[in-house]
Amino acid sequence: MKFASVYPLYVQKAERRKRTKEEVDRIICWLTGYGPAELRNQIENESDMETFFAQAPSFNPKASLVKGVVCVVRVEEVEDPLMRKIRCLDKLVDELAKGKALDKILRK
Incomplete structure (x- = not known):
C-alpha cells in the first residue's frame, strides 16, 4: 500500500x-x-508504507509510549515491526481526531 494513498485519509479524518x-x-x-x-x-x-518507514531518518524513541487500541488491535502487542509503526501512526492520528492536545499526542 502506498503512503500517498493513506496520507489523504489521515488528513480527512x-x-x-x-x-x-x-x-x-x-x-x-x-x-x-x-x-x-x-x-x-x-x-x-508515492513510496509504499514499507519504504516510507524504512527510509525514515529516525523513528522517535517515544513511539514506545504510544499504547491503546486501533481497529481492534492493541498497538503495543503488534509483533511485526512495520505493522507496529503503521498502527502507531494510526493511533496518533486517532488521538488528534478525538481532540487530544498536540503536546500530549507528541508525548511531551
Whole structure:
C-alpha cells in the first residue's frame, strides 16, 4: 500500500474533527524524523508504507509510549515491526481526531 494513498485519509479524518493538515504533518514528522520537505517528497514519489518507514531518518524513541487500541488491535502487542509503526501512526492520528492536545499526542 502506498503512503500517498493513506496520507489523504489521515488528513480527512483530522479535518472532519476540526484539526489541520499541518497538525497531521507535525505528528508524522515527529514520529518518523522526516522534515516537511522530505515528507512531501515521500508523498510525491508515492513510496509504499514499507519504504516510507524504512527510509525514515529516525523513528522517535517515544513511539514506545504510544499504547491503546486501533481497529481492534492493541498497538503495543503488534509483533511485526512495520505493522507496529503503521498502527502507531494510526493511533496518533486517532488521538488528534478525538481532540487530544498536540503536546500530549507528541508525548511531551
